[in-house]
Amino acid sequence: xxxxxxxxxxxxxxxxxxxxxxxxxxxxxxxxxxxxxxxxxxxxxxxxxxxxxxxxxxxxxxxxxxxxxxxxxxxxxxxxxxxxxxxxxxxxxxxxxxxxxxxxxxxxxxxxxxxxxxxxxxxxxxxxxxxxxxxxxxxxxxxxxxxxxxxxxxxxxxxxxxxxxxxxxxxxxxxxxxxxxxxxxxxxxxxxxxxxxxxxxxxxxxxxxxxxxxxxxxxxxxxxxxxxxxxxxxxxxxxxxxxxxxxxxxxxxxxxxxxxxxxxxxxxxxxxxxxxxxxxxxxxxxxxxxxxxxxxxxxxxxxxxxxxxxxxxxxxxxxxxxxxxxxxxxxxxxxxxxxxxxx
Amino acid sequence: xxxxxxxxxxxxxxxxxxxxxxxxxxxxxxxxxxxxxxxxxxxxxxxxxxxxxxxxxxxxxxxxxxxxxxxxxxxxxxxxxxxxxxxxxxxxxxxxxxxxxxxxxxxxxxxxxxxxxxxxxxxxxxxxxxxxxxxxxxxxxxxxxxxxxxxxxxxxxxxxxxxxxxxxxxxxxxxxxxxxxxxxxxxxxxxxxxxxxxxxxxxxxxxxxxxxxxxxxxxxxxxxxxxxxxxxxxxxxxxxxxxxxxxxxxxxxxxxxxxxxxxxxxxxxxxxxxxxxxxxxxxxxxxxxxxxxxxxxxxxxxxxxxxxxxxxxxxxxxxxxxxxxxxxxxxxxxxxxxxxxxx
Numbered sequence: 305x306x307x308x309x310x311x312x313x314x315x316x317x318x319x320x321x322x323x324x325x326x327x328x329x330x331x332x333x334x335x336x337x338x339x340x341x342x343x344x345x346x347x348x349x350x351x352x353x354x355x356x357x358x359x360x361x362x363x364x365x366x367x368x369x370x371x372x373x374x375x376x377x378x379x380x381x382x383x384x385x386x387x388x389x390x391x392x393x394x395x396x397x398x399x400x401x402x403x404x405x406x407x408x409x410x411x412x413x414x415x416x417x418x419x420x421x422x423x424x425x426x427x428x429x430x431x432x433x434x435x436x437x438x439x440x441x442x443x444x445x446x447x448x449x450x451x452x453x454x455x456x457x458x459x460x461x462x463x464x465x466x467x468x469x470x471x472x473x474x475x476x477x478x479x480x481x482x483x484x485x486x487x488x489x490x491x492x493x494x495x496x497x498x499x500x501x502x503x504x505x506x507x508x509x510x511x512x513x514x515x516x517x518x519x520x521x522x523x524x525x526x527x528x529x530x531x532x533x534x535x536x537x538x539x540x541x542x543x544x545x546x547x548x549x550x551x552x553x554x555x556x557x558x559x560x561x562x563x564x565x566x567x568x569x570x571x572x573x574x575x576x577x578x579x580x581x582x583x584x585x586x587x588x589x590x591x592x593x594x595x596x597x598x599x600x601x602x603x604x605x606x607x608x609x610x611x612x613x614x615x616x617x618x619x620x621x622x623x624x625x626x627x628x629x630x631x632x633x634x635x636x637x638x639x640x641x642x643x644x645x646x647x
Numbered sequence: 648x649x650x651x652x653x654x655x656x657x658x659x660x661x662x663x664x665x666x667x668x669x670x671x672x673x674x675x676x677x678x679x680x681x682x683x684x685x686x687x688x689x690x691x692x693x694x695x696x697x698x699x700x701x702x703x704x705x706x707x708x709x710x711x712x713x714x715x716x717x718x719x720x721x722x723x724x725x726x727x728x729x730x731x732x733x734x735x736x737x738x739x740x741x742x743x744x745x746x747x748x749x750x751x752x753x754x755x756x757x758x759x760x761x762x763x764x765x766x767x768x769x770x771x772x773x774x775x776x777x778x779x780x781x782x783x784x785x786x787x788x789x790x791x792x793x794x795x796x797x798x799x800x801x802x803x804x805x806x807x808x809x810x811x812x813x814x815x816x817x818x819x820x821x822x823x824x825x826x827x828x829x830x831x832x833x834x835x836x837x838x839x840x841x842x843x844x845x846x847x848x849x850x851x852x853x854x855x856x857x858x859x860x861x862x863x864x865x866x867x868x869x870x871x872x873x874x875x876x877x878x879x880x881x882x883x884x885x886x887x888x889x890x891x892x893x894x895x896x897x898x899x900x901x902x903x904x905x906x907x908x909x910x911x912x913x914x915x916x917x918x919x920x921x922x923x924x925x926x927x928x929x930x931x932x933x934x935x936x937x938x939x940x941x942x943x944x945x946x947x948x949x950x951x952x953x954x955x956x957x958x959x960x961x962x963x964x965x966x967x968x969x970x971x972x973x974x975x976x977x978x979x980x981x982x983x984x985x986x987x988x989x990x
Binding site: 391422 | 716723724725726727730731733734737741746747748749750751765766769908912915933934935936937938939940
């Protein structure tokens with residue numbers, strides 16, 4: 305048997321220009337359609353590796369319920385935020401009698417496709433996914449939805465497929481964080497972010513931008529940088545902090561904690577006092593935010609709540625309380641956690 | 648249907664004093680046994696909620712392979728080391744055509760029991776588990792093994808069941824770390840650890856003790872503390888560091904990174920220079936170890952390798968290359984990572 309997501313009766317019907325009912329009858333060897341029609345459909349199904357849902361049939365005729373298993377695709381397991389989301393998914397799933405099957409894409413499109421095929425083969429009742437950075441094509445998601453497997457996206461939402469999704473209010477999180485920097489006396493605030501084709505990066509930038517505008521502050525030239533990890537932050541921060549006083553930033557808002565920690569230690573090692581001279585705010589509230597010295601002010605991304613909402617939508621769609629073809633969008637509120645890197 | 652691990656044909660045979668073959672025939676309604684025998688066995692099976700393996704039957708008669716699913720029980724998802732192990736399990740499982748089902752016990756015995764039942768019901772082919780801190784009874788593990796579900800323990804090994812297990816060389820990891828402290832000039836080394844009824848705590852303490860003895864150093868009174876998290880470390884360290892010079896420790900070896908970070912910041916905030924005045928070494932090499940200032944010297948616990956070994960044993964037992972009733976023990980080597988908290 306192929307590992308691919310198999311074609312459905314719907315696909316066969318479309319390809320051969322007959323109704324789904326006709327395909328179903330042909331495959332059940334029903335006497336209600338002509339022998340030639342039957343032969344043609346059976347041959348095509350065989351050629352395309354169609355197989356009827358044998359497990360489903362067995363289950364319908366037994367006392368065992370169909371398995372309630374949710375597939376979860378995570379870019380990387382060893383990642384604080386993704387694990388928080390998984391934790392929320394598992395809690396909600398368990399409370400409602402579902403189990404969780406997991407796999408990591410390692411940020412690779414080809415692995416993500418293989419996982420979708422494999423989850424399908426394992427008869428999961430639905431899939432919760434944060435797509436790989438690498439993913440630019442979406443057929444593997446579309447095929448699942450066409451086969452009646454509901455999908456819910458989290459964190460990195462897929463713009464190529466109109467699926468349900470759970471996101472955090474990145475815009476408000478950023479707006480609140482930058483407003484806090486301004487309220488505590490910062491005037492020259494830099495932003496380190498990811499590429500703007502990522503929704504979350506665009507939204508966090510917009511929150512930063514609007515908070516400045518709202519308070520009559522301007523975005524200084526050269527203060528918005530493409531930088532989303534610690535190594536990059538350590539590489540580019542010395543230059544910007546070598547500008548004369550009054551020209552250099554007095555605060556940084558970073559798209560994640562790792563980047564914020566890179567700025568923090570670079571500034572400290574250059575002799576700046578944190579937060580007296582320079583304020584810094586991150587985004588996530590990971591383990592790292594509490595391990596840094598001083599502890600990091602950051603926007604808490606509430607992964608557990610995101611996971612719970614995602615499982616809640618998916619189970620709703622599986623059980624019919626939310627129509628499968630309805631796109632459900634939920635936004636989880638962030639929360640500013642003020643610690644030692646801001647005044 | 649009950650959520651409990653059901654009785655097997657073997658159980659029924661034993662209870663009724665007949666052979667397993669007889670039970671099997673009775674449940675298949677075979678004409679090869681007497682009607683009265685058949686009735687008696689069927690009634691008993693019904694009363695005890697026995698159900699035949701319908702999915703297995705369906706699969707044997709179809710082109711679909713039985714599911715290759717490994718159940719993994721994790722005390723907490725949001726925990727660097729456990730996620731590293733899960734990552735290793737998933738990589739190895741995927742490479743060999745298996746999928747991974749996960750659940751977290753939240754360190755609770757009752758949840759762990761419920762997960763075992765649920766995994767059994769979901770027909771996992773084997774289970775990899777790090778037991779909850781709470782677990783003092785082991786019947787749920789024994790029942791799984793009696794039902795032919797192989798178990799592999801990691802990290803917190805279960806001393807109540809003779810199952811296969813993967814551990815790291817805690818003793819050598821500690822011995823090497825403390826030897827490094829001695830080699831860099833430390834003479835008064837304190838140890839912060841977990842209760843000694845935990846294997847890993849005992850082994851790490853022994854490594855510490857033997858490294859001191861080997862170098863002719865003694866274990867100072869009051870230098871071995873029961874302390875395995877940051878809050879405790881922050882609570883007890885001020886007192887020990889307030890001892891006069893020559894009486895206070897010049898180094899600390901902590902059972903995990905979190906505890907080491909608690910010692911680090913307490914010492915820094917008391918005005919000690921790290922590592923000039925005080926050296927500190929942790930254990931794990933988590934995200935936190937790199938987020939601290941200075942970065943932590945620590946013993947890398949190699950969770951990914953532990954996960955790979957665990958999956959490797961389990962799949963070997965499932966596929967028969969390792970006999971199911973053989974107890975396999977594997978030890979993964981740790982590695983000392985020297986950073987800024989030691990000289």
